[in-house]
Amino acid sequence: AQSVTQLDSQVPVFEEAPVELRCNYSSSVSVYLFWYVQYPNQGLQLLLKYLSGSTLVKGINGFEAEFNKSQTSFHLRKPSVHISDTAEYFCAVSKNQAGTALIFGKGTTLSVSS
Amino acid sequence: GAVVSQHPSRVICKSGTSVKIECRSLDFQATTMFWYRQFPKQSLMLMATSNEGSKATYEQGVEKDKFLINHASLTLSTLTVTSAHPEDSSFYICSAKSASGGPGADTQYFGPGTRLTVL
Numbered sequence: 604a605q606s607v608t609q610l611d612s613q614v615p616v617f618e619e620a621p622v623e624l625r626c627n628y629s630s631s632v633s634v635y636l637f638w639y640v641q642y643p644n645q646g647l648q649l650l651l652k653y654l655s656g657s658t659l660v661k662g663i664n665g666f667e668a669e670f671n672k673s674q675t676s677f678h679l680r681k682p683s684v685h686i687s688d689t690a691e692y693f694c695a696v697s698k699n700q701a702g703t704a705l706i707f708g709k710g711t712t713l714s715v716s717s
Numbered sequence: 718g719a720v721v722s723q724h725p726s727r728v729i730c731k732s733g734t735s736v737k738i739e740c741r742s743l744d745f746q747a748t749t750m751f752w753y754r755q756f757p758k759q760s761l762m763l764m765a766t767s768n769e770g771s772k773a774t775y776e777q778g779v780e781k782d783k784f785l786i787n788h789a790s791l792t793l794s795t796l797t798v799t800s801a802h803p804e805d806s807s808f809y810i811c812s813a814k815s816a817s818g819g820p821g822a823d824t825q826y827f828g829p830g831t832r833l834t835v836l
Contacts, residue, residue, distance in 0.1 A: 639827070646723075646810055646829035647761075693760060704751050705812075705825060707760040 605630040605696050609708035616715055618686055624679040624711045626694030635697035636677040637705065638668055642690045650692075653677065664688070689715045720744055721813050723828035730801055731836055738796045738831045740811030746791035747813035751825065752784075755808040767794050801835045808832050 610625040628634060635654050639647040651662025658670040668679045677694060691712055695705040720743040730736050740750055749768050753761040765781075767773040767788035775781045783805075785797040794813075798805055809832075812825040 644830075644832075647812075647827040649824060649826075652824060704763050704766050705761075706763075709760045710758075 605632075605634070605706050607694050607696050607706055607708035609692075609694050609711050611711050612709065613712045613714065616684055616713070618715055618717050619683045621682050622680065622684050622688075622713065624692050624694075624713065626677045626679065626708060628675050628677065628694075628696045630675075630696060636668075636670060637695045637697070638662065638666070638677070638679050639693045639695060640664075640690050641693065641710075647693065650679070684713070684715045686715050686717060688713060719815070719824075719826045721747075721811065721826045721828040723809075723811055723831050725831060726829065727832045727834075729834045729836065732802055733800055735797055735799045736801055736833060738798075738809055738811075738833075740794045740796070740813065740828050742792045742813040742815075742826070745813075745815045745826075747794075747815060748791065749814045750788055750794040751812045751814075752786060752794075752796050753810045753812070755810060755830075757808075761810060764796075798833065801833070803835045806833055806835045 606629050608627045616622050637652045638650040640650050641647050650666050651660045653660050653670045661667045666681050691710045693710045694708040722741045724739045752764045754764050755761045763776050764779045765773045765775045765786050767786045769788050769791050773786035788794040808830050810830040812827045814825050
């Protein structure tokens with residue numbers, strides 16, 4: 604079975620500071636990993652995904668994530684956050700193969716203040 | 718591209734009534750659609766997977782007779798909450814996966830969600 608653990612439920616940071624949102628997964632098969640962002644009262648928007656190839660994945664809005672197979676992690680990073688990055692962030696793993704139903708972590712609330 | 722819409726965005730209904738939520742892929746054909754449920758400040762929980770033209774596959778613990786899913790075409794799936802009760806109040810989100818081989822084939826695209834409130 605696959606599972607996703609987001610280690611921090613809330614991450615408060617100041618504007619222009621760097622941020623890392625942690626995600627660990629467990630799976631007995633090859634994985635496909637995703638990060639989604641959810642703004643208040645909105646649906647999910649894909650930030651980035653890892654399917655294969657380079658372990659450093661760049662996404663939208665200046666976010667990037669690194670797939671680390673040995674540590675079973677897929678942490679999300681941004682070197683300098685903005686107030687507008689305040690949102691809920693979800694890490695997810697594909698259930699069996701790319702594109703099938705996702706297993707989500709519990710989410711991390713990123714709060715950016717000035 | 719790859720836009721998924723949901724209708725309605727919000728619905729309030731009385732206990733005992735049925736509510737239908739539509740999920741449409743606007744610019745691609747979705748061979749598979751997924752329905753999720755999200756409780757406040759919690760993650761999304763997969764309810765069911767529907768493939769066009771076949772019966773939906775429900776996750777363990779989801780009542781198929783209560784949450785009726787129909788995927789009649791490659792661009793439309795519907796979720797009907799039958800005999801709704803206050804505990805069914807939640808945020809329902811659909812996602813769609815495009816046909817294999819095309820752009821974005823390995824990605825699910827999510828709708829904006831429908832907030833259901835049952836009084």
